[in-house]
Amino acid sequence: MIHTFKTAAISAVLALGLAGTAMAQDLKFFTIGTGGTAFTYYPVGGVIANAISKPPGSRECGEGGSCGVDGLIASAVSSRGSVDNVNAIISGLRNSGFAQSDVAYWAYTGTGTMEGKEPATDLRTIAALFEEHIHLVALADSGINSVADLKGKRVSLDEPGSGTYVDATLILEANGLSVDDVTAEQLKGNAAAEGLRNGKIDAFFAVAGYPTGAIVELASAADIKLVPISGAGADALTEKYGFFASSDIPAGTYEGVDAVTTVAVGAQWFTSAKEDEELIYNITKALWNDESRKLLDVGHAKGATITPDTALNGVGVPLHPGAEKFYKEAGLLE
Structure with missing residues (x-):
């Protein structure tokens, strides 16, 4: 047995x-x-x-x-x-x-x-x-109202290896600037949002489908703006690179933030x-x-x-x- x-x-x-x-x-x-x-x-x-x-x-x-x-x-x-x-x-x-x-x-x-x-x-x-929109984020009272206003400012371009870093560089160039014209930081996501809120940077780029979590949280905690990427610089960018297209982020996508015209690419x-x-x-x-x-x-x-x-x-x-x-x-x- x-x-x-x-x-x-x-x-x-x-x-x-x-x-x-x-x-x-x-x-x-x-x-x-x-x-x-x-x-x-x-x-x-x-x-x-x-x-x-x-x-x-x-x-x-x-x-x-x-x-x-x-x-x-x-x-x-x-x-x-x-x-x-x-x-x-x-x-x-x-x-x-x-x-x-x-x-x-x-x-x-x-x-x-x-x-x-x-x-x-x-x-x-x-x-x-x-579609992914290029967000250029600054504090509402920063005085940054265009890409040209980034000259001499502390700006996070995201990490090398990211698409954001590539596109931020192209946007600066299309507006007559280079990475050397800003104090470039390499912060990602929540770190960039926190850096802006705490005054460690003046602006940051993010390429993401809206609404994106890090900016939603930032807008609920601080008065921010989305800086337009438009005008002659954007026109030059979209004309040179067929992947970019002018597109709007609607008002209210982020708390207290007005509609803005920017450029977008496909994910x-x-x-x-x-x-x-x-x-x-x-x-x-x-x-x-x-x-x-x-x-x-x-x-x-x-x-x-x-x-x-x-x-x-x-x-x-x-x-x-x-x-x-x-x-x-x-x-x-x-």
């Missing part, structure tokens, strides 16, 4: 071990490089990671379960931003990541701000996501040409199913603007074959 019990116990342990091994073999992990936790990329990345994931044992789609990719566990990873994400994709450090359309195109072609660097020819697009989702075609096809399909629509609509203020109708807007880097297959099947691409 004791022998029988031991045999049964051993058999059960072996069965559990084999089941666990099988489950581990079925699991696939997929990372999404995002940005700083206080800006838009990170929370949106979390929503998308949730939408495309379907761990073993999940309830079926339509029965209260996940409608993601069978066996997939996706995770949003905080990063330094667009440039960092592109480099991480190409190096194989991350499976995918978000980046500004301008940064990605320049990296793919080895032009613009990436001139002289080896082109990131393995970069591929999954989808265009949403897009990229991966490597080396990623499996069937996997990217299933991920793209999961992103655009009806259940994901519900998650996007409630998960973040920018979620409602992430739609299949705009999934190919402004795409300058080739689609991954898996994504291309989906868009053709969906009738979104000929």
Whole structure:
């Protein structure tokens, strides 16, 4: 009897071990490089990671379960931003990541701000996501009313490796300034907002979909303004670089802050040409199913603007074959 019990116990342990091994073999992990936790990329990345994931044992789609990719566990990873994400994709450090359309195109072609660097020819697009506005934030009583007024001021351009840093530099240049004309700081997200509030800096740039968390919190604690990026400097920028477009941030987006005209770029989702075609096809399909629509609509203020109708807007880097297959099947691409 004791022998029988031991045999049964051993058999059960072996069965559990084999089941666990099988489950581990079925699991696939997929990372999404995002940005700083206080800006838009990170929370949106979390929503998308949730939408495309379907761990073993999940309830079926339509029965209260996940409608993601069978066996997939996706995770949003905080990063330094667009440039960092592109480099991480190409190096194989991350499976995918978000980046500004301008940064990605320049990296793919080895032009613009990436001139002289080896082109990131393995970069591929999954989808265009949403519009990102360039915020130039100052205190309401700062006397900073234009980009030109930044001369001699302490300005955070965000960290090198971020798309914000790239764009802030271009905006300064389009307005006849350079990084040497300001006291440049490299603060990110909440650190930049806190630095402005405490008088350590006079202004900061942030490229993010509005409303962005760090600025929402700052506006509730201090009187701030959004400085316009418009006029001849903005015109020169949009004319030279087709990725930039003039666009407004509406009044009331941030507490007590008036509407402002600025420039915007597209936020897009990229991966490597080396990623499996069937996997990217299933991920793209999961992103655009009806259940994901519900998650996007409630998960973040920018979620409602992430739609299949705009999934190919402004795409300058080739689609991954898996994504291309989906868009053709969906009738979104000929």
